[in-house]
Amino acid sequence: MTTNDHTAQVRARIDEHADELAALGRANEDLGRLDDQAAKVLRDSGVMRLLQPKQHGGREAHPRDFAETVMRIAGLDGATGWVAGIVGVHPWEMAMADERVQEEVWGSDPDTWIASPYAPMGVLTPVEGGYTLKGRWQFSSGTDHCDWIFLGAMVGDADGKPAQPVTQAHVILPRADYTIVADSWDVVGLRGTGSKDIVVEDAYVPAYRTLLYNDVADGTAAKRAGLTETGYHVPFSCVFPLGITSAVIGICEGALAHHAAWQASRTTISGAASKDDPYALYALSEAAADIAASRAALLDNVTGMYDAVARGHVPTFAERAAGRRTQVQAAWRAVRALDEVVARSGGNAMRMDNPIQRFWRDAHTGLAHAIHVPGPTFHAAGLGDLGLEPPAGPLRSMI
Incomplete structure (x- = not known):
């Protein structure tokens, strides 16, 4: 089956539930997060797997196909489309991460969702085997429905201060290592995205659960991971x-x-x-x-x-x-x-x-x-x- 066939399947499932997703827009807004049924439709559609590596049940779709699918969903309900667009990008980067963390995230469930944000609002302090992480982040879209998260951080020195020269990293954490601040998303629009604050207090992060931002940005991470699909480059x-x-x-x-x-x-x-x-x-x-x-x-x-x-x-x-x-x-x-x-x-x-x-x-x-x-x-x-x-x-x- 080609990538186009996979994308067509996803869109067909979205179209099948189009009226339902549109009708759930008000419920999403009232809840301040995606209604569980809206999240289920997204999960069942496979949209979050479009940019996911094939070895973990993904489709490795052309990014254009992903974008067009997000547009279709957002045209039904803005919050649902926003969550599809943001959470749906994260498997693309996870494909560049150490295989150990990929297995931790997707090994038992390829439909596991990953949240963010990438803003470097925390500091990684070096310890044996990795780091400890502390900080508070805003705008974690769709986070209530995610079990892992990417968080942006500054690499610190032994005293927990940002090291010089400045080095940014993307840190991968399981749900048990961070707290979602329940009442932190009270906004005028995109209320249904549930883009809440995240707090981390001295979580231990093995080194293999980190990616240097510059390596992701300049393509080094994709090359190091041995990825051959064009989309990852x-x-x-x-x-x-x-x-x-x-x-x-x-x-x-x-x-x-x-x-x-x-x-x-x-x-x-x-x-x-x-x-x-x-x-x-x-x-x-x-x-x-x-x-x-x-x-x-x-x-x-x-x-x-x-x-x-x-x-x-x-x-x-x-x-x-x-x-x-x-x-x-x-x-x-x-x-x-x-x-x-x-x-x-x-x-x-x-x-x-x-x-x-x-x-x-x-x-x-x-x-x-x-x-x-x-x-x-x-x-x-x-x-x-x-x-x-x-x-x-x-x-x-x-x-």
Whole structure:
């Protein structure tokens, strides 16, 4: 069976439960996490296995297939799509980890989910055989349904202070080694993602459960792991943001669909039918074109990167920065387009029983993710256009 066949199976299962996932959107929001049934549908669909290595029951799908699947889910419910996009990326990196931890995570259950975040909010203190880890992290999406986690940390010295030069690591922990802070996710959008805080108090981490961030970012980890599938050699700065931006674009597509359905039967306060309003139709068409352009740009970007890697090319910093610029701009373009149609949906679109307002809030919250901050990325990409590279520091971050 080919990767495309596997992806088609996943999408068919999502389509089979499309009405159910859409209907669970309100329940997810009320719970402040994914409803157990929504999580079950995702688990049963196989979406989280798309980027997982085949030796552990995964599909090793093309990252474009993964992105399109996330968009489809997010178009049904933003929180469900967001969790699929973020949790679904983690098996891609786990494929680069030591085989011992892969076996610990997936050996008895290939459907085990892995949470994050990657922000280096903890410190690894060296001890015999590994490290101890301490810290507090925000924004662990889907974490209630995950049994392992990736956490970003700074490698420390013997005193528990960040060592110099600064070295970042991704640390892999089982659920028993961290605490989920129950009431730490009270937000305006993406409420159903349950992106709660994580606390670790002096957990012991064997050295084999760590990956150096630079090794992941520059492709060393994938080569060291002996991975041959092209997708694992696409830059981290392309694959990691992919699930997040795919979710945002999918949310905008979902909102657009709800707006169109709403406008088809809506009558304004003046008594005129919205379907007869040329200005409303113009706004709808313009937004549809911009959201479609965002989809196309994101998918073309990851496909181009994949194809270049398949030819044996190692993407340069300037190419990675340009790719990140495309990804960031795709998210902003889609959300700006969404704003144009929501502003023309009328006051009743803001009622809590109308899904338009939830998609709108979810999209803006997704745009606020650090991966969508345009300034440093656009600056770095602009220097690349001039044939220059930025110095070490913030302008190279997440590229």
